[in-house]
Amino acid sequence: MRKFFFDSAALGEGKVEYSLVTGALDAEQGEYGILVESGGEAALIPGVSVSRFQALELLGKMCRGIVTPVTARDVTEDWLSA
Numbered sequence: 001m002r003k004f005f006f007d008s009a010a011l012g013e014g015k016v017e018y019s020l021v022t023g024a025l026d027a028e029q030g031e032y033g034i035l036v037e038s039g040g041e042a043a044l045i046p047g048v049s050v051s052r053f054q055a056l057e058l059l060g061k062m063c064r065g066i067v068t069p070v071t072a073r074d075v076t077e078d079w080l081s082a
Helices: 052-064 072-081
Strands: 002-011 014-022 032-038 041-049
Touching: 002 052, 014 052, 032 052, 032 072, 041 052, 041 072, 052 072
Parallel strands: none
Antiparallel strands: 002 014, 014 032, 032 041
C-alpha cells in the first residue's frame, strides 16, 4: 500500500488528515482507497474507486466537511450509493 497525503482540516485543537491510498506499485493504475486520520484514530477504506479522479473528489468533499475517522466509512458508503 502506498499513501499519498491529500489535505488536512482543523478540528478543535487538532486536525484531521486525508490521504489517497493505493495497493498498486504505480499510483496511476489499480484501485484507490481513502485514509482518514485524527487524534491517533484512523479509518482505512480500500477499493473506493478504480478512478483516481473520483477518489480525489471524495477526499475533497471529506476535507471540506471535516469528516472524522469515526464517520468516514458511512460517508464513503453514502457517496458510493449516490
